[in-house]
Amino acid sequence: MNSSDEDWTSAEPGNSRSGQVLYVDVDGFEGPLDLLLDMARRQKVDLASISVLSLAEQYLQFIERVRKKRIEVAADYLVMAAWLAYLKSRLMLPEIIDDDEPSGEMMAALLQFRLKRLEAMRNAAARLVNRPRLGREVFSRGDPEPVDITREYAFDTSLFHLLKSYADMRERNVAVDYAPEKRIVWSLKEARLIIERLVGEGSEWIALDKYLARYLAAPEKRATVLASSFSASLELVREGSMEMRQTLAFGPLLMRRRGQGKKPGRENSD
Amino acid sequence: MQEREHGAEPGTEPGNGCEAGGQEEMEHRNLRVIEALLFASDEPLCVGEMAPFLEEGVNAEQLLDQLARQYAGRGVNLVQRGERWAFRTAADLGFLLRRTEKETRSMSRAALETMAIIAYHQPVTRAEIEEIRGVASGRGTLDMLMEAGWVRMRGRRRTPGRPVTYGTTPEFLDHFSLSSLGDLPGLEELKGAGLLSSRLPPEMQIPLPFEGELADDEDPLEDDDPVLATGGEG
Amino acid sequence: MQEREHGAEPGTEPGNGCEAGGQEEMEHRNLRVIEALLFASDEPLCVGEMAPFLEEGVNAEQLLDQLARQYAGRGVNLVQRGERWAFRTAADLGFLLRRTEKETRSMSRAALETMAIIAYHQPVTRAEIEEIRGVASGRGTLDMLMEAGWVRMRGRRRTPGRPVTYGTTPEFLDHFSLSSLGDLPGLEELKGAGLLSSRLPPEMQIPLPFEGELADDEDPLEDDDPVLATGGEG
Numbered sequence: 012m013n014s015s016d017e018d019w020t021s022a023e024p025g026n027s028r029s030g031q032v033l034y035v036d037v038d039g040f041e042g043p044l045d046l047l048l049d050m051a052r053r054q055k056v057d058l059a060s061i062s063v064l065s066l067a068e069q070y071l072q073f074i075e076r077v078r079k080k081r082i083e084v085a086a087d088y089l090v091m092a093a094w095l096a097y098l099k100s101r102l103m104l105p106e107i108i109d110d111d112e113p114s115g116e117m118m119a120a121l122l123q124f125r126l127k128r129l130e131a132m133r134n135a136a137a138r139l140v141n142r143p144r145l146g147r148e149v150f151s152r153g154d155p156e157p158v159d160i161t162r163e164y165a166f167d168t169s170l171f172h173l174l175k176s177y178a179d180m181r182e183r184n185v186a187v188d189y190a191p192e193k194r195i196v197w198s199l200k201e202a203r204l205i206i207e208r209l210v211g212e213g214s215e216w217i218a219l220d221k222y223l224a225r226y227l228a229a230p231e232k233r234a235t236v237l238a239s240s241f242s243a244s245l246e247l248v249r250e251g252s253m254e255m256r257q258t259l260a261f262g263p264l265l266m267r268r269r270g271q272g273k274k275p276g277r278e279n280s281d
Numbered sequence: 282m283q284e285r286e287h288g289a290e291p292g293t294e295p296g297n298g299c300e301a302g303g304q305e306e307m308e309h310r311n312l313r314v315i316e317a318l319l320f321a322s323d324e325p326l327c328v329g330e331m332a333p334f335l336e337e338g339v340n341a342e343q344l345l346d347q348l349a350r351q352y353a354g355r356g357v358n359l360v361q362r363g364e365r366w367a368f369r370t371a372a373d374l375g376f377l378l379r380r381t382e383k384e385t386r387s388m389s390r391a392a393l394e395t396m397a398i399i400a401y402h403q404p405v406t407r408a409e410i411e412e413i414r415g416v417a418s419g420r421g422t423l424d425m426l427m428e429a430g431w432v433r434m435r436g437r438r439r440t441p442g443r444p445v446t447y448g449t450t451p452e453f454l455d456h457f458s459l460s461s462l463g464d465l466p467g468l469e470e471l472k473g474a475g476l477l478s479s480r481l482p483p484e485m486q487i488p489l490p491f492e493g494e495l496a497d498d499e500d501p502l503e504d505d506d507p508v509l510a511t512g513g514e515g
Numbered sequence: 516m517q518e519r520e521h522g523a524e525p526g527t528e529p530g531n532g533c534e535a536g537g538q539e540e541m542e543h544r545n546l547r548v549i550e551a552l553l554f555a556s557d558e559p560l561c562v563g564e565m566a567p568f569l570e571e572g573v574n575a576e577q578l579l580d581q582l583a584r585q586y587a588g589r590g591v592n593l594v595q596r597g598e599r600w601a602f603r604t605a606a607d608l609g610f611l612l613r614r615t616e617k618e619t620r621s622m623s624r625a626a627l628e629t630m631a632i633i634a635y636h637q638p639v640t641r642a643e644i645e646e647i648r649g650v651a652s653g654r655g656t657l658d659m660l661m662e663a664g665w666v667r668m669r670g671r672r673r674t675p676g677r678p679v680t681y682g683t684t685p686e687f688l689d690h691f692s693l694s695s696l697g698d699l700p701g702l703e704e705l706k707g708a709g710l711l712s713s714r715l716p717p718e719m720q721i722p723l724p725f726e727g728e729l730a731d732d733e734d735p736l737e738d739d740d741p742v743l744a745t746g747g748e749g
Contacts, residue, residue, distance in 0.1 A: 042415045
């Protein structure tokens with residue numbers, strides 16, 4: 012706080028030495044409230060009993076002088092000047108009843124409060140920095156004893172996981188040692204050959220399942236045999252060498268060699 | 282030398298009867314553990330950090346008070362810093378130990394004032410700080426105080442614009458040798474004079490520096506609050 | 516709070532007469548200074564370094580001895596290291612400065628499989644583990660399981676090369692809440708639990724874990740077995 016006093020002496024609003032402003036540096040102040048507080052302090056009276064009116068006048072004179080000296084004043088100083096000019100007028104005029112605006116006394120009290128509060132905070136700051144401070148007057152352990160942390164790893168796993176991985180592994184490796192069951196797949200090519208052979212030159216409508224009866228006997232083959240032979244039959248129909256029909260939904264799929272001129276859809280018209 | 286390190290314990294008196302002796306012994310052990318933990322650390326520790334090393338169900342606060350009394354007149358004191366405790370050299374020996382070469386960079390008047398306002402008025406918004414100081418404060422001041430570790434963003438005021446609220450940190454207490462915010466110098470007088478009102482006018486209710494987690498009109502800062510990403514108010 | 520930091524000094528008794536009191540006070544002050552200096556110093560101090568802070572003509576050695584006695588039974592002791600003195604955590608409380616932090620990790624598939632093989636097939640050699648897994652496993656997996664405390668080296672197989680045999684530890688049983696290795700489910704139980712499919716070759720078997728001290732073809736690990744020194748197979 013002491014060092015900042017130097018800043019304030021550069022601006023001497025109520026210069027007592029020569030009664031004239033030598034040099035004005037508004038930048039030395041931390042805003043208009045700071046400037047006002049400084050002026051109030053120079054009156055050497057308690058802030059509570061200060062004459063707000065004379066303070067306002069002093070501030071307005073100061074700003075006036077500063078502006079005459081070609082110095083640009085920051086906007087917030089001018090705002091404060093306007094407010095103080097208004098305050099001054101309110102204080103000097105008789106109070107108007109039923110006015111929405113605050114009374115001059117209230118405004119003056121408000122200014123006093125703000126000045127007191129700012130001063131109080133400033134004093135508090137000074138008291139704070141003068142407290143015994145860590146690293147200056149008060150010390151912590153200079154050679155703290157560090158905590159030696161060893162990390163211990165624990166595994167988050169359950170018996171189920173253990174057994175499952177064991178079973179999976181055993182099974183996996185069994186599959187390597189013993190030849191796995193071959194999955195039977197009828198390729199389309201195979202199916203086509205078989206169907207062509209079975210249907211032969213027959214021109215009778217015969218259900219697909221009947222043709223495939225002996226292949227469908229093994230249950231594990233059923234799906235692949237049906238799927239592949241059906242696809243192959245469709246291909247044969249598309250090529251025009253075979254005819255298919257189904258009379259009701261999920262009914263037997265009938266097929267025959269496409270005869271000489273005999274086409275299923277055209278039987279009636281022929 | 283070895284005897285000194287494992288020496289007799291002058292505090293315990295044998296022959297007190299088995300039960301009393303056991304309890305006394307347990308208390309003695311707990312005190313030693315607290316002492317050792319706090320002595321080994323240069324940072325204040327909270328009860329929660331010490332509890333795992335103490336016997337279960339022990340009243341750590343009471344032990345800490347006891348230990349603080351034992352160290353009260355010594356060159357090293359056990360002090361409370363908010364929720365935490367630490368051993369610190371006695372403040373009255375400061376003149377002797379004072380390290381001038383390690384003088385902390387002197388803070389600007391603006392920073393000092395801002396810090397005091399935050400300490401006494403917390404939770405306080407930047408607008409309120411500016412209102413008290415009567416001047417717009419640059420971002421730099423608050424940033425500097427946060428960087429020094431003395432000031433933190435606490436939350437957001439539940440008012441239009443949801444301004445960020447500021448408060449002090451545990452390090453602030455430690456640095457200025459305050460056992461709690463209630464120890465702030467002149468707090469009672471300021472409170473009595475109605476000067477701790479951050480909002481106007483004097484007849485308004487006077488809030489105190491608020492130590493709790495959150496004030497009534499304060500929301501916590503969410504982890505994804507943009508202010509946390511930028512390190513300052515957007 | 517303030518009282519704690521600048522509190523009364525219980526050690527000094529008033530009314531001892533003026534001179535004695537003065538001397539006692541001086542001694543007390545010197546003790547406090549030594550205490551604070553040693554506490555705040557970042558390295559042990561010798562008498563010469565402390566003397567400038569003490570009253571002239573004082574017997575620092577004697578004061579240090581006195582301080583060491585005062586701290587003898589406490590959680591922190593004043594110890595001499597050569598010509599220098601320092602505060603150190605009492606030796607019996609050293610455990611406070613060593614902390615183990617447990618970190619839980621999920622086990623890799625390799626670790627799980629190796630663990631399971633050791634459980635079911637013990638005593639089992641590393642080569643056998645690899646054979647069962649069908650994959651060469653690194654040393655790391657076994658080491659990790661031993662570090663976790665679930666696997667131990669049991670002995671050496673009485674076959675060419677005398678390979679080390681591995682088995683499970685009591686901690687293994689403990690962790691998986693098994694009262695004995697016999698509690699590990701067998702083939703039928705694994706099938707029943709749906710862990711093994713039913714289309715396994717009939718030759719496949721799951722061994723009954725061996726619980727004995729030593730298998731017929733197993734030699735105990737002698738204390739001087741090199742594997743014990745290196746903590747793993749060379």
